[in-house]
Amino acid sequence: MFTGIVQGIAIVDEISAVSGLSSFSIRFPEDQAHNVTIGASVSIDGTCLTVTRQEGQNLYFDAMQETLRLTTLGxxxxxxRINFERAARIGDEIGGHLLSGHVHSTADIVAIDRPENNCTIEFEVPQAWARYIFPKGYIAINGASLTxxxxxxxxxxxxxxxETLRATTFADLTVGDRVNIEIDSQTQTIVDTLARMGYDRPPS
Structure with missing residues (x-):
């Protein structure tokens, strides 16, 4: 599990692709590359990947074809540059909201407004996922818990x-870019339960 609080920015160093699989070598900040065990889970732009090996500051991950198809990793x-978060441990503060690292969909950036000391980004999701998105609700975008x-x-x-722009890769984004989306699991459960009871969300 993850909290949606991005711990830093890492750099993609190398990508090796074979049929149906891509292997990523990603360079982490030195203070975040210690005490990582093989098999550990790390959120890479919101996608839960497993550490396969380590060489210094570089951690290695494999992503199968389905992951590459459903996310932006391909x-x-x-x-x-990518957002990363190492898996939460029991007792950690949950500063965002609980995430699984299982990306539901991607979204396209359709507008960015940057008034002084602010940034508003507008996204478009496939219609099937719009039913789970509510004003003031939670959503994870590239692994970051946002309102x-x-x-x-x-x-x-x-x-x-x-501070969010400083600590994440959101400052790098431009109109037309695509991001990973994880819907809040509690919201999805409530909406689906109400739909099964015949109280489906009316169209916007």
């Missing part, structure tokens, strides 16, 4: 403070 290239702002049909926005 578009990564050497030099790209949803306005929602219109299958579009929503988030408002980012300078």
């Amino acid at each position: 578009k990564l290239k050497p030099g790209d 949803i702002g306005d929602v219109t049909d299958n579009r929503f926005n988030v408002h980012l403070i300078p």
Whole structure:
């Protein structure tokens, strides 16, 4: 499990691709590369991956074809920056909301507004996932726990403070970029339960 509090930014050093599988060598900050065990789970842009080996500050991960298809990992290239979070431990503070690291969908950035000391990013998700997105609800974008702002049909926005921009890769994003989305599990459960009872969410 993860908390959605991004612990830092890592750099993709190398990608090796074979049929149906890509292996990533990712360079972590020195203080975040210690005491990592083989088999540990790490969130890479919101996608839970397993550490397969370590060489110094570089951790290695494998991603199968289904993961590459459902997430943005298949578009990564050497030099790209990614958000990371190591798995939460019992007793850790939950500063965001609980995440599984299982990406539900991707979303496209359709607008970015950058007034002074603020940043608002608008996203468009596939219509099937819009039913789980509510104003002031939780959502995870590239592994970061965020509060949803306005929602219109299958579009929503988030408002980012300078600290979020500093600690994550959101400052790198531009219109047309694609991000990983994990829907809040509690919201999904409630919506699906109500739908089974005949109280489906009305169209926006």
